Structure formats: structure tokens, C-alpha cells
Amino acid sequence: MIERTLTGRLVALSQKFQVVTLTGPRQSGKTTLVQATFPELPYVSLEEPDIRQIALTDPRGFLANFPNGAVLDEVQRTPELFSYLQRIVDENRTIQFILTGSSNFLLLERISQSLAGRTAILHLLPLSLEELPPGDASYERVIFQGRYPRIFDRNLAPTDFYPAYLQTYVERDVRLMKNIGDLDAFIRFVQLCAGRIGQLLNYASLANDAGISPNTAKSWLSILESSYIIHRLQPHHRNFNKRLVKSPKLYFHDTGVACSLLGLRDESQVNLHYLKGALFENLVISEFIKHIYHRGDNHQLYFWQDSLGREIDCLLVAGEAMTPVEIKAGKTLSTSYFDNLSYWQSLPGAPQTPAYVVYGGDRSLQTSAGALVSWRELDSIPG
Known part of the structure; x- marks a missing residue:
């Protein structure tokens, strides 16, 4: 895995916020980064139709599967979860959720409604020149x-x-x-x-x-x-x-x-x-x-x-x-x-x-x- 500059900031904010939201373009490395940074948290991809269907039809029961929190990938696909996440983090001060998404607009719209003040927001773009030096390339x-x-x-x-x-x-x-x-x-x-x-x-x-x-x-x-x-x-x-x-x-x-x-x-x-x-x-x-x-x-x-x-x-x-x-x-x-x-x-x-x-x-x-x-x-x- 290529070391990402954002890692240190991601870790630091996760120690201050129960919810950290990582946005960025599709395939910029968000999933790889959060899985490597939070290996102790279960990983769930909400792009998978069967998982997404469960999350949409029974959000309370879905989130109950993760008593210590989880990494929820492409969470903009299930906007209904945000209001339930709000209650969970308000009631449990030790639980940790890491959210990722490739649509900044949809994510921020839901965050402003349900998770304002409860989540840190970070952005991961494709690799920078310091993360992957060009070497001899023109x-x-x-x-x-x-x-x-x-x-x-x-x-x-x-x-x-x-x-x-x-x-x-x-x-x-x-x-x-x-x-x-x-x-x-x-x-x-x-x-x-x-x-x-x-x-x-x-x-x-x-x-x-x-x-x-x-x-x-x-x-x-x-x-x-x-x-x-x-x-x-x-x-x-x-x-x-x-x-x-x-x-x-x-x-x-x-x-x-x-x-x-x-x-x-x-x-x-x-x-x-x-x-x-x-x-x-x-x-x-x-x-x-x-x-x-x-x-x-x-x-x-x-x-x-x-x-x-x-x-x-x-x-x-x-x-x-x-x-x-x-x-x-x-x-x-x-x-x-x-x-x-x-x-x-x-x-x-x-x-x-x-x-x-x-x-x-x-x-x-x-x-x-x-x-x-x-x-x-x-x-x-x-x-």
C-alpha cells in the first residue's frame, strides 16, 4: 500500500470524533486507506445490493450488528442511516464509525441534517507527487x-x-x-x-x-x-x-x-x-x-x-x-x-x-x- 499523507490527520480526528467522514472521487484510495487505518473495525460496502437492501429496509437492525462501530463504505447510497447513526453516537460515547463516500453533495446534505457537529470531514484525492514521486518521468x-x-x-x-x-x-x-x-x-x-x-x-x-x-x-x-x-x-x-x-x-x-x-x-x-x-x-x-x-x-x-x-x-x-x-x-x-x-x-x-x-x-x-x-x-x- 502506498502511504497516504492524510493518514495522520485521519487518525488524529478519529480520536476526537466518534464519526469521521472521508469523501473523494471514486477509486481515489478511500477504501484502502480506511481499511488499513482501522483494521479493528468491521468493513461494510453499501455498494453491494443485498447489504444495501438490508440497511435500507431495517436500518436499526442493520446497525445493531456493529456494537463497537464499523467502516461504512459508499454511505451516500443509504442516506436513511444518518438519523439512526445520530442517535447511536449520542447514546454510546465509545462507538466509532468511519464513513466514506464519492459524492460530496449527497453526503454533506445528509450530514447537515443529521450529523452536523458530530463528524469530522476529510477529503482524499488521487495520489500527490509527494506520495508517489515522479522519479525520472517527464x-x-x-x-x-x-x-x-x-x-x-x-x-x-x-x-x-x-x-x-x-x-x-x-x-x-x-x-x-x-x-x-x-x-x-x-x-x-x-x-x-x-x-x-x-x-x-x-x-x-x-x-x-x-x-x-x-x-x-x-x-x-x-x-x-x-x-x-x-x-x-x-x-x-x-x-x-x-x-x-x-x-x-x-x-x-x-x-x-x-x-x-x-x-x-x-x-x-x-x-x-x-x-x-x-x-x-x-x-x-x-x-x-x-x-x-x-x-x-x-x-x-x-x-x-x-x-x-x-x-x-x-x-x-x-x-x-x-x-x-x-x-x-x-x-x-x-x-x-x-x-x-x-x-x-x-x-x-x-x-x-x-x-x-x-x-x-x-x-x-x-x-x-x-x-x-x-x-x-x-x-x-x-x-
Whole structure:
């Protein structure tokens, strides 16, 4: 088993909360992690139809089988259990339940109704670069391969794994969350999203290209976000005396999923693709998100862009501390990489904090304008 960064936080919270809820995309390693971390608890998969039927028809009798608690996997399939869990943990202060689910929306909806204040919530995304270092692999290979554990555990080709993964996602998770009549239209919509990585979200344009209404586009984006397929990166809210954009940017939680949707069949195609820079940016953004989620931090991630198009790709915000980061796919140093950072730091009210450029090269260097950081050494950036 690959050691997961989240393990320590998971254990720590289980000692403070009787219920710990672990969410994340399907096949991100949730089941493996909780079984390895809590071997003393019985494991129950609520994806199994016969087990799920018992839990739905006789929830009180079902839970009585676990007097010391259990790991309940894919618990969003049995939302009726939550109100019964509330009573059990209120009456028994020693019992422990670990819940997992691949639909953040359905889980949080039920938690807010029944388990608010009684459960800690953690998020497990696919493997990070610190959990599975890239070794000698190029970033093009890492982008194409993605970071889902099963690819590495079973030595699967991305072209075999991702089409099957996406089909399973659509047939199970999407149908569970919303009754979408035309699944082919939904898949085309997701493919259009992949073509907009790193761009400001224009809901009307996206809806028009997909042949759906803007409200439907917003609803489908919410489905993709709650099931950990996409992430909408929000613009930073502080104005620094300039008019700022208000639309979020679109990224995928895993670049392998995005490459599959874009129809890429080989890592060499990443190098020639018109979205190469956006895919590299997506890789770095997703690593920052994993860094936050897998430590259970309350840090925030934003971008900054003014009305003239000047932007900072990423702002790492921790309380009052703010770290600006530019992301460049180039593998050789260019002084122009720091232009936007220098402009941003010159604005009245902008924090005078160290600036960083993450680039596609292998060496990290300190320059007079700021630090140039290799994509392999993202952990050297504070925040």
C-alpha cells in the first residue's frame, strides 16, 4: 500500500470524533486507506445490493450488528442511516464509525441534517507527487498518466483505465445525484469542460456550445464539482485598487481524466497539444489542492486577474499570509516569467511577500525577482 499523507490527520480526528467522514472521487484510495487505518473495525460496502437492501429496509437492525462501530463504505447510497447513526453516537460515547463516500453533495446534505457537529470531514484525492514521486518521468508523462492509485497498483495503461472510469462514474454517480435523461449530452459537456482548462468560466458560452441552457450548465458543473471531477478556482476578493474579474477558472482534479476526455492516446501528444500550458497549470493547481486536503488544512487557494488580463495564476492564502505563484510550462528560465508577479507586488495594498514561479524545468533557483521552483519540488513553496 502506498502511504497516504492524510493518514495522520485521519487518525488524529478519529480520536476526537466518534464519526469521521472521508469523501473523494471514486477509486481515489478511500477504501484502502480506511481499511488499513482501522483494521479493528468491521468493513461494510453499501455498494453491494443485498447489504444495501438490508440497511435500507431495517436500518436499526442493520446497525445493531456493529456494537463497537464499523467502516461504512459508499454511505451516500443509504442516506436513511444518518438519523439512526445520530442517535447511536449520542447514546454510546465509545462507538466509532468511519464513513466514506464519492459524492460530496449527497453526503454533506445528509450530514447537515443529521450529523452536523458530530463528524469530522476529510477529503482524499488521487495520489500527490509527494506520495508517489515522479522519479525520472517527464511532466508530460505525469499529466497523461494521472495519479489514480489503481493505475500504479495494477500497472494499467491510462487509455484502458480512464474510459472505464468515466463510464462507471456516469452510470453510477451521475445517475445517483441527478436524473439526466441524455447521458451522451452530459459526456459531451464534460469533454467541452476539458477543453476549457485554466480559462475563465463563461457559462453562457459553455452552455451554447453544449446545446443546453445556462442553468443546466451550472447544474451539471455542480455535479462534476461535488463528485470531484472538476474544481472551480475562485478569484481573490481583495481589490488592490483595480477592477477584478469575478468568474472562476475551471480545472480538473486529475489531469489523466482531462487527457482522456481530450482524446489523447499517448504522452507525446501532451507535448504538442494546444492545451499543454493549461494542462501543466492544472497539474500544479491540483497538487496545491491535494496539499491542503491531505493535511486537513483550512488554507485557501485563489487566482488574481484584473480587467486588463494581468493575472497571478495562484494565490496561496493562510490567514493573513498570502503567497503569489505563477505557473509556466517552459523548461528553461525566462525573466519574463516574473513580469506579472512584479506588477502585482507594485500595486498599493498588495502584500510584500516572496514570489514564486513554478516551471517545467528540473532545477530550482533563486533570482533577484523571486524563486524559480521546479515542478518536482512544490513542497518548497510555503503556504
